[in-house]
Amino acid sequence: ELQLLESGGDLVQPGGSxxxxxxxxxxxxxxxxxxxxxxxxxxxxxWVSAIGxxxxxxxxxxxxxxxFTISRDNSRDTxxxxxxxxxxxxxxxxxxxxxxxxYIYVWGQGTLVTVSS
Amino acid sequence: EIxxxxxxxxxxxxxxxxxxxxxxxxxxxxxxxxxYQQKPGxxxxxxxxxASNRATGIxxxxxxxxxxxDFTLTISSLEPxxxxxxxxxxxxxxPRGAFGQGTKLEIK
Numbered sequence: 001e002l003q004l005l006e007s008g009g010d011l012v013q014p015g016g017s018x019x020x021x022x023x024x025x026x027x028x029x030x031x032x033x034x035x036x037x038x039x040x041x042x043x044x045x046x047w048v049s050a051i052g053x054x055x056x057x058x059x060x061x062x063x064x065x066x067x068f069t070i071s072r073d074n075s076r077d078t079x080x081x082x083x084x085x086x087x088x089x090x091x092x093x094x095x096x097x098x099x100x101x102x103y104i105y106v107w108g109q110g111t112l113v114t115v116s117s
Numbered sequence: 118e119i120x121x122x123x124x125x126x127x128x129x130x131x132x133x134x135x136x137x138x139x140x141x142x143x144x145x146x147x148x149x150x151x152x153y154q155q156k157p158g159x160x161x162x163x164x165x166x167x168a169s170n171r172a173t174g175i176x177x178x179x180x181x182x183x184x185x186x187d188f189t190l191t192i193s194s195l196e197p198x199x200x201x202x203x204x205x206x207x208x209x210x211x212p213r214g215a216f217g218q219g220t221k222l223e224i225k
Contacts (some may be wrong), residue, residue, distance in 0.1 A: 019183065033212060035212065043217040044216055044217070044219045045153075045155075045161065045204055045206070045217050045219075046205065046216065047213065047214045047215070048205075050212035050213075059212050059213060062118075062154065063211070070149075095160055095161075099212065101166070102149065102166075102208050102211050102212075103151045103163060103166040103167075103206075103208060104151070104153075104161075104163065104206070104214075105163050105166075106163075107160035107161055107162070108160065109159075109160055111162060
């Protein structure tokens with residue numbers, strides 16, 4: 001069964017750092033581009049970042065460019081999001097999501113990141 | 118930057134009704150548009166991609182149409198399980214993809 005399992009969400013102070021992980025199973029992870037999408041409490045969805053299938057071509061939303069870094073380890077079937085210089089407005093559920101044919105086809109259940117003093 | 122505007126913000130209908138949700142883009146996205154359904158406490162689920170193609174397992178009462186800047190998601194006959202929030206997303210400049218602000222479909 002295809003599964004995406006996020007972890008690493010936590011309470012962190014403004015200016016702090018956090019690394020999210022997404023463990024994939026049930027499909028050939030290395031063959032697919034992957035995304036991070038976030039949702040602030042009670043708000044809509046925001047695409048955050050994506051990475052191509054072969055550990056290259058990272059892309060970022062303007063709101064996180066220069067602060068967040070997406071990466072993947074195809075040998076471990078795992079996607080990462082390193083988040084630095086965190087702001088209160090980064091508070092959200094972060095979803096890991098699989099791309100198929102240019103669309104976000106499969107989503108994990110999300111991990112909550114809270115940035116607060 | 119492409120902006121997607123969804124209307125209405127809230128739609129109040131009864132089971133069995135026909136639902137029509139709109140998504141308008143600030144510039145052409147050709148047919149690179151998807152629709153997602155999200156229920157409380159759950160992750161979104163892909164319904165429609167490429168403006169009019171149903172994703173795997175999506176029942177035929179869900180249909181999408183449109184191209185360029187104006188798109189519509191139609192639910193032909195609402196079932197109780199369909200009441201949720203619906204988002205559109207454009208993917209014209211992959212992998213970037215703005216989302217609309219969502220339409221809440223609620224029971225009247």
